[in-house]
Amino acid sequence: MTHFVLVAGTWLGAWAWDEVAAELRSAGHDVHPLTLSGLAEKQGVPAGQQTHVRDIVEDVERLDLRDVVLVGHSYAGVPVGQAAERIGDRLTRVVFVDAMVPVDGESALSGWPSDEVREAIGASGFWPPQTAEDYVGQGLTDEQISRIVSGSTPHPGDTATEAAVLAGDLGELPVTYIKCLLDGDEPWGAAAELLKSDRWELVNMDTGHWPMFSQPRELARILHESATRP
Template identity: 35%
Template structure:
């Protein structure tokens, strides 16, 4: 059975963010595509890219001939990822939300963003202070700063228009890293906007992987294992990091 996994990183990142995860999944026989979303190419950023542009790119990355298709979205990539589900719920068999969740109709990351883009530098200090960077080495932090591409403003500011309730039936796994699964549920029930989709989607499993917001760097082996399990576990376990 051919299972395709499309890996989509969150804000500021390209396909390179999955460099320690994708090979582990390929070693287990998965067909893996790591995606750089429109607007986030190193050396040629495009501040005019929209959520719809990014959703288009996710759709185009899938092989419609694959027997099983799994979408993995990290952080802010849940926004175009949810748009994909709304457009065509049958395209994706399972979604893995890495420290994120499906979004609700009308959601926008920050409608008050001023400017054409959101650079990492604008939020880096607050992210660091709030524990988002937990378990990352100084070398990893420096790489992040060096390679981060400003997030196109429209992808931060524009609310999504979701109309197809069939998206709510697409099964998914939420890998909870910066907060626990129980915290995720509690925040969703309290109405935290970015997590509201947890209360709407009908088939979500929440699992714990304690670390920071960037588990593809802090715990790549454990994240690969969790993705493999959610995708439909292969015959052997994903090898663990020997370090």
């Protein structure tokens, strides 16, 4: 049995995976959506980027999961990529869903214009959630947008600005990278170079940056297929 650990990106918690998790469970998989510290029902828990890495590793180890597929969406690709190194032979595959990938010594904001984000985090220490207008053009219905906006919580700023810590080469890990084409044609940052590795595969989805809402069944299908990759 494959054990999926699903980690959503900025502002979101485990709830964001409800529809995808249901599809995967109906296909016979064990599924563990994870809320990172400081978000959703874990608001108020202090968190930096390494806190989020530990959240993932400790969840896998506490549940004694094997044959693990780690799934990281958007920002969560950064802690998921680091956690993938640390769970060793428990790992079967990593799936990055339109995600940032970690670069040793660099923050999640490295490699893209981030002045606005840093200014938004400011003295509060939190990255404020987006408004409904920010989700227009991403293949989402009004109802889906309303669900995302109402469920979003401020994101701990340190998790975006602290540096990643990697011991090895992510190109050596078995990876599926899902690119959501309404959010741009090319993978973000370091992912473009890593996709040259023979161990990385690229899968495109004709939807926006939040496919767990816009196309949950199709995303679940791709995740299911990724679990059978060598």
